[in-house]
Amino acid sequence: MRIGVLGTGIVGQTIGRRLVGLGHAVTMGSRTAGNEKAVAWAAEAGEGAGEGTFADAAAFGELVINATNGNASLDALEAAGAANLAGKVLIDVSNALDMSQGMPPAVGVGNADSMGERIQRAFPEAHVVKTLNTMNCNVMVDPATVPGSHTVFVCGDREGAKTEVRRLLAEFGWPPEDVLDLGGIAASRGVELYVALWVHLWMATGTGQLNIKVVTG
Amino acid sequence: MRIGVLGTGIVGQTIGRRLVGLGHAVTMGSRTAGNEKAVAWAAEAGEGAGEGTFADAAAFGELVINATNGNASLDALEAAGAANLAGKVLIDVSNALDMSQGMPPAVGVGNADSMGERIQRAFPEAHVVKTLNTMNCNVMVDPATVPGSHTVFVCGDREGAKTEVRRLLAEFGWPPEDVLDLGGIAASRGVELYVALWVHLWMATGTGQLNIKVVTG
Numbered sequence: 001m002r003i004g005v006l007g008t009g010i011v012g013q014t015i016g017r018r019l020v021g022l023g024h025a026v027t028m029g030s031r032t033a034g035n036e037k038a039v040a041w042a043a044e045a046g047e048g049a050g051e052g053t054f055a056d057a058a059a060f061g062e063l064v065i066n067a068t069n070g071n072a073s074l075d076a077l078e079a080a081g082a083a084n085l086a087g088k089v090l091i092d093v094s095n096a097l098d099m100s101q102g103m104p105p106a107v108g109v110g111n112a113d114s115m116g117e118r119i120q121r122a123f124p125e126a127h128v129v130k131t132l133n134t135m136n137c138n139v140m141v142d143p144a145t146v147p148g149s150h151t152v153f154v155c156g157d158r159e160g161a162k163t164e165v166r167r168l169l170a171e172f173g174w175p176p177e178d179v180l181d182l183g184g185i186a187a188s189r190g191v192e193l194y195v196a197l198w199v200h201l202w203m204a205t206g207t208g209q210l211n212i213k214v215v216t217g
Numbered sequence: 218m219r220i221g222v223l224g225t226g227i228v229g230q231t232i233g234r235r236l237v238g239l240g241h242a243v244t245m246g247s248r249t250a251g252n253e254k255a256v257a258w259a260a261e262a263g264e265g266a267g268e269g270t271f272a273d274a275a276a277f278g279e280l281v282i283n284a285t286n287g288n289a290s291l292d293a294l295e296a297a298g299a300a301n302l303a304g305k306v307l308i309d310v311s312n313a314l315d316m317s318q319g320m321p322p323a324v325g326v327g328n329a330d331s332m333g334e335r336i337q338r339a340f341p342e343a344h345v346v347k348t349l350n351t352m353n354c355n356v357m358v359d360p361a362t363v364p365g366s367h368t369v370f371v372c373g374d375r376e377g378a379k380t381e382v383r384r385l386l387a388e389f390g391w392p393p394e395d396v397l398d399l400g401g402i403a404a405s406r407g408v409e410l411y412v413a414l415w416v417h418l419w420m421a422t423g424t425g426q427l428n429i430k431v432v433t434g
Contacts, residue, residue, distance in 0.1 A: 106329040146434045182417045190417035193410040200407035209434030217363045217426030
């Protein structure tokens with residue numbers, strides 16, 4: 001399918017490359033068309049990869065992925081344009097990290113809100129699904145880089161959108177039984193605040209190839 | 218050993234009962250001696266179980282466990298008395314949950330602080346170890362209620378205190394390989410903010426007999 005990936009950082013590049021490898025057509029969006037990183041990415045990713053503005057990418061995509069830094073996501077989506085997002089699945093993988101006080105970063109947007117919710121509120125006609133933000137981008141697109149069974153979360157207010165996201169997660173290699181539906185978009189605050197723990201897990205284990213598995217009795 | 222358990226709620230009762238069952242002498246502390254719940258608990262828990270004020274419990278314990286509601290913990294520890302905590306391992310299992318806006322609660326004390334850190338700052342001579350706050354109290358004291366391998370975290374600024382806590386966790390049934398040391402007490406913000414995810418896991422899975430296993434590549 002046609003997918004717009006917003007963001008030219010390592011997350012956007014990795015997701016975009018994987019999608020192209022899976023046969024999707026991907027336009028990477030950034031603040032300005034001709035962005036150096038986006039052009040280099042498109043050249044390297046090969047056939048099916050293009051680049052343009054946030055609006056170009058969002059207009060191109062039948063599905064749109066927000067892979068921008070959480071602190072810049074609302075501006076990026078504003079530039080993408082509500083009309084270009086309306087009625088589409090908008091996958092939000094963003095995290096808002098505040099490094100201003102050094103490491104570890106302060107994570108999230110307070111303890112009673114989240115980027116997922118803010119984006120859904122700001123773009124009520126987009127079908128926002130929060131997923132994949134709980135791991136680094138190599139694990140996102142290739143869960144086998146972490147051995148055995150481990151969990152990816154999805155949440156969003158529209159069931160159909162989550163079904164579509166599950167299909168994409170399966171393409172990335174996620175077994176259906178490792179996808180845990182947390183309900184509505186309000187659960188974004190859970191998966192976003194978890195990243196505060198992820199940072200400490202990363203520091204303690206010395207690897208970013210990590211994830212958690214939810215185990216129940 | 219002699220252990221003071223601060224708090225008469227379900228967490229304090231469950232931990233206290235388990236400790237008595239393991240042969241420890243436990244004094245449950247509350248705001249006032251003769252607290253109805255503490256008296257009933259001590260009668261039911263049997264030999265080795267007593268009750269008194271927060272100060273009584275802290276003075277009694279060679280090790281002290283803060284099992285009060287996070288919103289009340291600093292007051293409870295103030296009542297326990299810095300002198301009664303000095304030089305002792307102080308296990309903090311508390312979570313600060315704000316239910317004033319309904320369910321799910323807002324979790325934690327902002328995204329750049331934690332109860333564990335606040336307690337360590339307020340009582341610099343106590344050897345604070347944050348642990349066990351990432352699960353319900355039945356799982357805390359009997360990890361086999363959740364099948365297979367899953368993770369409990371410890372963090373604290375003093376290695377000796379963490380070693381003592383690992384011994385207690387082993388008595389509860391935690392295999393050493395499932396105890397993950399996250400470093401200093403600053404990692405408390407990770408395990409405390411994780412509880413925002415735990416609440417959604419609980420709602421999505423319909424069971425509190427749940428935990429996470431950290432998996433690395």
